[in-house]
Amino acid sequence: MADKSSDPVALWQNMIGEMEKGFNAFANQAMASPQFSKAVNQMGGATAGAQKQLGELMEKYLVAMNMPSRAQMVGMAERLQSIEGQLNEIKAMLHQMQGGGAATSSGYSRTPRPPRTKRPPSADGEQK
Amino acid sequence: MTAAGPDLAGLDLASIPARIQTEVERAIQRSIKGVEYMSSAGPSLGSTPKDILSSRGTMNLYHYRPVADEIYRVPILIVMATTNRGYILDMVPGQSFIEFLLKRGYDVYMLDWTAPKPEEKSLRMEDYVLDFIPHCVEQVQRDSGENDVTVIGYCFGGVLSLLYGSIFADGPMKNLICFTTPVDFREMKLFQNFSDRRYFDVDHLVDSVGNVPPEMILSSFEMLRPASRAASQVQLWENIWNDEFVKSYRMFDRWATDTLPLAGEYFRAITKDLMWDNKLYNDTMTVGGRKVDIADIKVPILHAVAEHDHIVPYDAAKHLIAKIGSVDKEEVILKGGHVSLVAGANAVRRLWPKLDSWLCERST
Numbered sequence: 257m258a259d260k261s262s263d264p265v266a267l268w269q270n271m272i273g274e275m276e277k278g279f280n281a282f283a284n285q286a287m288a289s290p291q292f293s294k295a296v297n298q299m300g301g302a303t304a305g306a307q308k309q310l311g312e313l314m315e316k317y318l319v320a321m322n323m324p325s326r327a328q329m330v331g332m333a334e335r336l337q338s339i340e341g342q343l344n345e346i347k348a349m350l351h352q353m354q355g356g357g358a359a360t361s362s363g364y365s366r367t368p369r370p371p372r373t374k375r376p377p378s379a380d381g382e383q384k
Numbered sequence: 385m386t387a388a389g390p391d392l393a394g395l396d397l398a399s400i401p402a403r404i405q406t407e408v409e410r411a412i413q414r415s416i417k418g419v420e421y422m423s424s425a426g427p428s429l430g431s432t433p434k435d436i437l438s439s440r441g442t443m444n445l446y447h448y449r450p451v452a453d454e455i456y457r458v459p460i461l462i463v464m465a466t467t468n469r470g471y472i473l474d475m476v477p478g479q480s481f482i483e484f485l486l487k488r489g490y491d492v493y494m495l496d497w498t499a500p501k502p503e504e505k506s507l508r509m510e511d512y513v514l515d516f517i518p519h520c521v522e523q524v525q526r527d528s529g530e531n532d533v534t535v536i537g538y539c540f541g542g543v544l545s546l547l548y549g550s551i552f553a554d555g556p557m558k559n560l561i562c563f564t565t566p567v568d569f570r571e572m573k574l575f576q577n578f579s580d581r582r583y584f585d586v587d588h589l590v591d592s593v594g595n596v597p598p599e600m601i602l603s604s605f606e607m608l609r610p611a612s613r614a615a616s617q618v619q620l621w622e623n624i625w626n627d628e629f630v631k632s633y634r635m636f637d638r639w640a641t642d643t644l645p646l647a648g649e650y651f652r653a654i655t656k657d658l659m660w661d662n663k664l665y666n667d668t669m670t671v672g673g674r675k676v677d678i679a680d681i682k683v684p685i686l687h688a689v690a691e692h693d694h695i696v697p698y699d700a701a702k703h704l705i706a707k708i709g710s711v712d713k714e715e716v717i718l719k720g721g722h723v724s725l726v727a728g729a730n731a732v733r734r735l736w737p738k739l740d741s742w743l744c745e746r747s748t
Contacts, residue, residue: 263403265407269619269622272615272618272619273615275611275615276611276612276614276615279610279611280609280610280611280612283607283610283611284574284608287574287577287578287607288573288574288577289577290577290580290582290583292577293577293578293580293582293583293584294580294582294583296578296583297578297580297583297584297585298583300584300589300600327502330499334498334501369450369455369491370450370452370453370454370455371454371455372454372455372456372457372491372528372530373454373457374452374454374455374456374457374489374747374748375748376744376745376747376748377744
C-alpha cells in the first residue's frame with residue numbers, strides 16, 4: 257500500500273482539511289474587525305424589525321385564510337410531544353405493573369432504588 | 385519515465401490496481417448509501433430510560449433509571465447549556481455519558497431545556513439561577529433522600545452552576561464539575577465582536593423578536609468556523625460507504641442544528657452583564673439583587689477544558705480555577721473541541737474515565 261504522502265485520496269483529504277483551516281483562519285481575521293461587526297449588526301437590526309412586521313402580517317393573512325399560523329403549529333407539536341410523553345409514562349407504568357411493582361399516582365414509576373452504599377473501587381480493592 | 389519498479393517517486397505501482405478497485409467499490413457504495421441516507425431517519429438519540437420529575441415551561445428535570453445494583457450516596461444533577469439539547473450527553477448506547485455514569489453506579493438527574501414559548505420571553509437570569517436550579521436541586525434531594533448533590537454544568541450550564549453555587553454557597557452542592565465554562569468573556573473574541581456594544585442593539589433585537597430565534601444562535605456558532613459545514617459535507621460524501629462514520633455524522637449534525645431559542649430577557653442579561661461588562665470576571669455580577677462572587681464557592685471542583693475549543697477558548701475558561709474559593713480544585717486540559725470533549729469516541733477514552741476517578745471518591 258502506498259504511504260500517505262503518495263496516496264492521492266489521502267492527499268485530497270489533507271488538502272480539504274488545509275483549505276478548511278485556511279479559510280476559517282482568514283474569515284476569523286475578517287470577522288474580528290469593527291467594520292464587520294457594524295455591517296452585520298446594521299443588517300441584523302433591519303432584519304429583526306422587518307421580521308417582526310412580516311410575522312404580524314403573515315399572522316393576519318393566515319387568520320384571514322383560515323389557516324394555522326406557525327405559533328399554532330408549534331403549539332400543536334408541543335401538545336403532541338406531551339401526549340407522547342404521557343404515553344411513554346403509561347407504557348412505563350404498564351411495564352411496572354407487569355413486573356409486579358407499584359406505580360405512584362403522579363405517574364412517576366418508583367421502582368425500588370439500589371442501596372446508596374457503593375464505595376470507590378480503590379477503597380474495596382475492586383478494579384476500575 | 386518508466387512503469388517498472390515497485391516504487392516510483394514514493395508511489396507503489398503494484399498497489400495501484402487494488403487501490404483503483406477499492407475506490408470503484410467505494411464509489412458504488414456511495415451511490416447506494418447516498419440514497420439510503422436520504423431516505424432513512426437518523427439513529428434514535430437520548431433513549432436511556434428516564435422519568436420526568438418536574439416540568440415547568442422551558443425547564444424539564446429528568447431522572448435516569450439506575451442500572452447498577454449499588455449506587456453512590458451523592459446524586460448528580462447535570463445542568464445543560466440553555467442553547468442546546470441535553471441528548472448530546474446521551475447519544476446512543478456505547479456513546480452515552482449518562483449510560484456510562486449509570487453503569488459506574490451514579491444516580492443521575494438532568495436539568496434540560498425545551499424551546500421557551502413566546503410568553504416565556506420575560507424569563508430573566510434570576511429565573512434560571514434563583515428558581516429553576518434551586519427547584520431542581522430540591523426535587524433531587526426529595527427524590528433521592530440525600531441532602532448533598534453533585535452539580536455538573538456544561539458550557540453555559542457551567543456558568544449557571546457557578547452563579548447558583550456562589551449564591552447558595554452554604555449548600556447543598558457538595559461537588560461541582562464544569563465542562564468548558566467561560567469566566568472571562570472578553571476572551572471570546574469573535575462573540576465579543578459580533579455583540580460589539582457600539583453596533584449591536586440588543587434592546588432593539590429583544591424588543592422586536594421576543595425570544596432570540598434559534599437560527600440566529602446557530603449562525604453565530606457556525607460563523608466561528610464558516611468553512612467547516614461545507615468541509616464536513618465533503619467528508620460525509622467521501623465516507624458515506626462507512627456506516628459508523630455516517631451514524632456518528634448524523635448524531636452530531638442533528639444535535640448541532642437542534643439549537644434552542646433563548647428567552648429574550650435572559651439573552652439581554654447575558655449580553656449586557658457578561659459580554660459587555662464581563663461582570664463574572666470582574667466580580668461585579670448580581671442576580672436578582674444577590675451578589676455573585678465565585679470565590680465564595682468552596683466545594684471540590686473539577687474543570688475540564690478542551691485544547692481546541694473554538695467556542696469557549698482556553699483563555700476565557702482558565703480563570704475559573706484561579707478565582708474559585710475551593711481548596712480541592714483541579715483543571716484538566718484534554719485533547720478535542722467544545723463538543724468532542726464531552727461526547728464521541730474521544731470523550732469515552734479521555735474525559736469520562738477521568739471524571740469517574742475524580743468523582744467516585746467524592747460521592748460517598
